[in-house]
Amino acid sequence: MNTRAGRPRFSVLTAVYDPVPEHLAACIASVERQHADAVAGVEHVLVDDGSTDPAVAAILAGAERRGAIVRRRDANGGIVAASSDALDAATGEWLVLLDHDDLLADGALQRVERALGVDPSVDVLYTDHDLIRADGRFVEPVYKPDFSPERLRQTNYITHLVVARRAAVESVGGFRPGTDGAQDHDLLLRLAERGQRFGHLPEVLAHWRQSPASVATTPANKPSAFDAGVRVVAEHVDRCGIAAEVSPGRYPGTYRIDRRADPEELVSVVLPTRGSSGRVWGVRRTFVVDAVRSIAERSTHRAVEFVIVADDDTPEAVLQALRAVGARHRLPVEVTTCVGPFNFSAKVNAGVRASSGGLVLLLNDDTELIQPESIGVMAAHLQHPGAGETAHGGVGAVGAKLLYADGTLQHGGHVYHGEFMHAFLGWPGDHPGPQRMLAIERECSGVTAAALMTTRAVFDAVGGFPEDLPLHFNDVEFCLAVRATGRRILWTPHACWYHFEGRSRDRGASMAEWDRVASNWWPDGVPFDPYANPNLAPKRPDWLELPGRSGAPPYFVDDEGVQRFA
The missing domain is CATH 3.90.550.10 (Spore Coat Polysaccharide Biosynthesis Protein SpsA; Chain A)
Structure with a gap:
């Protein structure tokens, strides 16, 4: 590892359970390529959560020989247990959460490292992401706002990529048992409750793979994840002292928080x-x-x-x-x-x-x-x-x-x-x-x-x-x-x-x-709106005004990499 004083060191945490072998290999390769970007020490911690495919075992063994940290569980314990094992094995100051079939963009951690150097007060940094289609193409970039705590309650808009200070994660108890399927949302909410400082890097630095059964393809594919999400948000609301009922939102992956108003207040x-x-x-x-x-x-x-x-x-x-x-x-x-x-x-x-x-x-x-x-x-x-x-x-x-x-x-x-x-x-x-x-x-x-x-x-x-x-x-x-x-x-x-x-x-x-x-x-000029995204408006300020003709506007990316509606 190429650790230099005063610069962050990253532990990429990946829980592995029977992924498509080629997708796991691509995930590992995307982390290994970060070493070529002059990033201060990067380690990849992979926890095999009882995978049954020999090809997965072989890929993990190869990664271990090349320097990855691999831990193996005797039986499948779920993503929270595997992620907790990865956290225990990690040594880095910064934790990078990466699913077993997703990819880091080339140069991602270099860009993250620079951003953390610009603002050392950040405890959690997240980036924009896009999706990986079955044919390998990167599509549908998701351009996010800067930190929006109410929006985070209503939906996990942050998703990928998340980079969190290890000390901050440990201060809230790490990954919480019983939150499988919504464990990242739960962690982010607990970090927000503690007043940890969130930063946003508006660049597509993670690629989220679509598969027939994935949430990236259709959120309704994993109803158990959103059942867990309702519990996670309800517990968060309770911890915050908000009098409210939490229920599934109108759309998968969203939540309705019905706060109870004082009916007597004029x-x-x-x-x-x-x-x-x-x-x-x-x-x-x-x-x-x-x-x-x-x-x-x-x-x-x-x-x-x-x-x-x-x-x-x-x-x-x-x-x-x-x-x-x-x-x-x-x-x-x-x-x-x-x-x-x-x-x-x-x-x-x-x-x-x-x-x-x-x-x-x-x-x-x-x-x-x-x-x-x-x-x-x-x-x-x-x-x-x-x-x-x-x-x-x-x-x-x-x-x-x-x-x-x-x-x-x-x-x-x-x-x-x-x-x-x-x-x-x-x-x-x-x-x-x-x-x-x-x-x-x-x-x-x-x-x-x-x-x-x-x-x-x-x-x-x-x-x-x-x-x-x-x-x-x-x-x-x-x-x-x-x-x-x-x-x-x-x-x-x-x-x-x-x-x-x-x-x-x-x-x-x-x-x-x-x-x-x-x-x-703004005497020096109107800045980018923190609750929009600089990738959206500079070229076409009407991006929020007119939908596509079909009613559910599809995304595409123009030659300059800017998200558009068809």
Whole structure:
């Protein structure tokens, strides 16, 4: 081994159980090639977990002769037992998790070593990966966000390649018995609970092999793994002190975490309005009245008050209709008037000042509640977080899924890649999105104030909405200010409204306002969005806007190695 002082040394851990012999040989060869990259000491620790194929035994014997560390178990004990044996035999400072039929990319550990040298505080480093087809081709690169703790609860988006500091892994007890099939997810969650620092290297440095029975081909191929995943996530949630029920998500490999909201905590619903009306689905409606009525009639969270922020020309008949809706459903409706030129930020601030709830839901007047549990879902993220949930910053704001009247997606979170975008704009409203991003709760850089919930304390801490941005990007500025306090912004698909955008007021974007936000926060240029990936946006900033014509967009890689949709 070529160990040099001050540089990391890697132990590649591989549990082996009856793989296709040629695939195991390729796996071992991919590790052996790392030695040629001037990487400080690399050792490959392979544990044969009772394989029955003589060809596998021969390949392992050959690897052992070439310097690999090989341990043999008398009987199959499962991947946790084999991985634990590999950990016990390893001597490296850094542990690299590699399945018995997967490959390290050429130069992978050299790139990892450089990244760790740039940021020595990292405890866990993960990279992007792609898939190996049956014909040996590398396809479907999976470009991941930087560390996203809520997303990690909802699905193991990290998967491959994982490089973890040995001391960090040992501090949480290594691989935990009883988690076979979800052992890596369990380990990552326990590391996250302890506040270990996660880093992301946005390069494809691992190749995950597809096989007829593998999760890489079809996640539903191993239902036992996802049964284990439900248990792992439920135990994690319990350790974090989060009051919630965990169940399988809508798609294999995803999990639904139903947090229990305090039904008695008052939510102030702040609706700026001028009382406009228009036609939707062939029927004329007064938008703000129908917005309030939809919550009053459908919401399962009943501790709400409505604060209507009217213009001085809002029709009195509209205000009377709003009070009538409140009286009918025994819900308070307060009206305050904001005079002068239209300033959305000023109206929001006036509404919050006039409200009394500890939680504030900012809502556009041209919305209609779809999912009855929406307000409770959003509130639960902001109420009494468990101690383990704040290890990577508490939640400062929660945004909802918004659909246009035709059922297509209007809002799936904000994304910034040189410019501002609504992620997945125009996608089918029921589409899960790439990597199931539209089916899970996850961090994002910002959410629209058309349906945004925060706490009064957070709202006050950042000074409310910026009144020097009267029309556009005020929610962008607000979310950036919230994130600057160390808090996270979440988007949830489990809170959903229709948003008849454009019906109640002209929403044409002002680039002057965007330039003001960008120059304020990023004087040297807008950086890559940490919750997207630099491989996705630089060449084609519409990557999150339009799906493939078939509905489930296939991936391909262009000549410059950038992931695209067909």
